[in-house]
Amino acid sequence: MKVTVTITLKPGVLDPQGRAIEHSLLSLGYQDAKEVSTGKLITLDIDEDDENRARQKVAKMCETLLVNTVIEDYDIHCLVADEGDEA
Amino acid sequence: MKVTVTITLKPGVLDPQGRAIEHSLLSLGYQDAKEVSTGKLITLDIDEDDENRARQKVAKMCETLLVNTVIEDYDIHCLVADEGDEA
């Protein structure tokens, strides 16, 4: 099963990159983009057909390696084969 | 409208980070994670209620700044207020 993990900064954690992008968008004339924030995306293929079990496995990977839980939050999205993308 | 841009590497582009993560997962005992790849997430708030127009604006930002189209692909996801997350 294809799984996507989105990793974002916890609220309140400074996001210098987001600020820099926002600033640059502004100076390029995109006045109406606000609250730019940045995150990471990790996709992987996991040898598991059951969505729940896949989620559990990936959650463990997130906690032990993929995510810095001190400053980051994460969301796991499973791409269920016959259903298309899942929100 | 809140918009999320997901940026991934074009097929064929080296992803040293993804490979390293896969390697680490393996050595941590997660044998069943494969094809790990990494990407970026940019979320922003755009002063625009119409989804199509929002998409167009953000696509332009992607082409001019947010994405290096030589090596990266992107997807734009709009969070339509009354509908919840959109795939």
Add this chain to the structure above:
Amino acid sequence: MTNTVMSYENAAEMGLSAEEFDRVCAHMGRIPNLTELGVFSAMWSEHCSYKSSRRWLKTLPTTGDRVIQGPGENAGVVDIGDGWAAVFKIESHNHPSFIEPYQGAATGVGGILRDVFTMGARPVALLNALRFGAPDHPLTRYLVSGVVAGIGGYGNCIGIPTIGGEVNFNPSYNSNILVNAMAVGLARADRIFYSAASGAGNPVYYIGAKTGRDGIHGATMASAEFNEDAASKRPTVQVGDPFAGKLLLEASLELMDSDSVVAIQDMGAAGLTSSSVEMSAKGGLGMEIDLDQVPVREDGMSAYEIMLSESQERMLVILKPEAAETAREILSKWDLDCAEIGHVTDTGRLVLMKDGALAADIPLAPLVDDAPEYDRPHEQSPALPVIDSGTISTGDSVITVLKTLLASHHLASRRWIWEQYDRDVMADTIASSGGDAALVRVHGSDRGIAVTTDCTPRYVKADPEMGCMQAVAEAYRNISAIGATPIAITNNLNFGNPEKPLIMGQIAGSVTGMGKAAEALGTPVVSGNVSLYNETDGKAIDPAPVVGMVGAMDNVAQSAGIALDTKGLAIFIIGQDEKTNDGWLGCSVYADIMTDNPDAAPPPVDCAIELANGTFVRDQITAGVINAAHDIADGGMLPALAEMILAGGIGADICLPAGGNSHGWCFGEDQGRYLVATDQPDQLKDAAASAGVAATLIGTSGGKALKLTGGDSISIVELKTLHEGWMPDLMAKSPQR
């Protein structure tokens, strides 16, 4: 005024004792509110008030011909000649780096840089003294890679070379790593900026990044009474923004150049609290601040949060009233926030306004002058026996021991670390990691400043006073070995809980030893930092009073490196006579790796000998008699020689003395010694004789191996594999949290 009434319990949560809380109430003449108590607790914290260590720190020598500013300002300042001053300090970021190694270490670097440029100096060098747990501890690799990446991430991005440091591995740091960062800057001696406020009515400006809820004292914020919405006020890790740091650096220096600044101070630990309190108290004045003017990053921040936030990249500046426009122009060029948040008063009080109402009103004199100071009970560590090297020597061949030691965690090359640091940016680096001291040139001249950090916790644990003298002496040797004149030191005292008499004894002993050595070697202490309570589950770290030393030389072309890169040079041990055929193995790297490491006294330090030998080596280097020099430290003589061979790619033939104990002679850690290589052996010998310095010829450079009398040898290639291989091998295994 917000009037949640504070209690002993609240005080305790903020780290103040009942007696301290009573004192606060007495000074205030009433019970303080949350913000006021927060200000007191921050200012009276160990970190800001040095309440356990101050009594001892006062005993340190802090003055000298070249001292322009001793302890008490953001950094120490010394005269390095030709109108130049070196501005430097070291600071710890131990706890944050354990919680979040990358950001903790990065913000440590950012913080110490601000301490230096706030005095008007352009930072030119960074160093780092690191202590990690056992190499095989599950957290170690994760912490090492995060900390090193964080140090590099900040220093590389801001464009200041990271050129030296030290790393130890020891299980006592498993759950309490030490991350100490040192920064050195250069300024014209007559253009130093200070923090004391002056001129009632002068505007107070906030410049730099916006204030968020970063690093607000965890224990306090976890307490439900203080906030209705605990989740949103959760203390967050400070995130470094080296780009903002770079902008702040350039903007601050430009502002100081523009003649607009009356006084300036960075917002470091305890943020706006310590900066506003210290600036006004030092000037004997007061300050009124409207917290609504402070640029904030998050909505609904309380007075308490704004005052205690440790958001990075911020400065507090008192401007000349007519300079406001200039300041705004400079800040806007650098895209930084800039706000007038208050003014200097002559009331002697810190008055804070929030939402149009009085949020705090604190008399400054007692807050600063009556900060608690304790003479905590201290007990000396029991003296350990002096061990005869013969009783612990193994039967292994000298080469076998050398191979084992060079590939041990004590002595293995740290290249894996320092290749992640940009050591060459600013294009004035003459020598960096891999040698003794590092050396940078004063831009546009031949003058150089040499820098090093040193401490051997093993020695300090065994004998705090002698061990800390050793730290100063080793720093002195490192500076001398490159040919520079040692000038002054900064220090970072890393210890466990001072409320335990044995720990307090370590502190007292260390400071005493540091003072003695600093006095004797003519290197006064001009700045420093104290980090206490480094304990986990009641177990203290091995004591680490890290010494950072700065030296100077007139012409960097006269410096020496450690590289043995020429054939046919005579190799001498300076500081050891020809009759010596043994050495001090007690408390050595040899004892730790090769034996079951019995408790033993560390090698003694004789400052008079250090002074004589250091002066001799330095003089012979500048006179061009010495081609390469290396001090003999951890591991003893033979590993030091191996390092010289590895650096230069030329081998050596060494003659072991007859009789005696070859392990002691090769691996003993007797102090005050140097290895030097020269093409003028007679001249060196004569000079040594007339200086009364011991010098023993032990061999000659040449070949592609290290050869000992009797035929035992090891090739440079093999030496290199052993020495360079250990750390990459360790780090190649995956990190784990």
Add this chain to the structure above:
Amino acid sequence: MDIAVITFPGSNCDRDIITAVESITGRLPQLIWHKDSDIGKPDLVLVPGGFSFGDYLRCGAIAARSPAMDAVYDHALRGGMVMGICNGFQILIECGLLPGALIRNSGLKFVCRNTRLKTSQTGKAIMGRLEDGEELTIPVAHNEGQFFADEDTLSKIQDNGQIAFTYAATHGEDDYNPNGSALDIAGITSENGRVLGLMPHPERMMSEAVGGTDGRRMLTAIIEASQS
């Protein structure tokens, strides 16, 4: 002669290149702040290393979209000479003046060390005064210096003679390529040979005191080439 150095917030090797140029030519180069859209008509534009805009988003991405770089782009289209070092190379790629991409080092770590560079394609334009096969010792210091391009692009730049510098294993080292660059590429030129980007820092090798003079040699040759 007229040399321009473009600076951005966060370009921290600007002083180093300015000092180097001054010591070669005896004259301070012209300094251009990123907000200036007028760069004049210099013989050579230098885009220094560092971390312009903190390297946020992608290295060089934000700087590449500055008014000054728009002007540099036009200058290059008119046949002007441009050299980008390290972050400057990343910026030139982000501008589209040079092909390919510079991605994260294969070792995933910042790397600062001396490298041996082999010079090639020296016949023309900005490389005109360097000798073919000449080896130089110049340090690198970067996190994203791995040159990447698809097969087509790689063979195109090879065929066009755009590979200017490669990392070389002079002493048979196996870690001679510090970042995993394709074809060991350390520097490339544009098709017309007038725009050069390279990861190593010649401005850090300007005298024996700092470790060698190969950087002076390289910069002197490039400055001379821009005069002809």
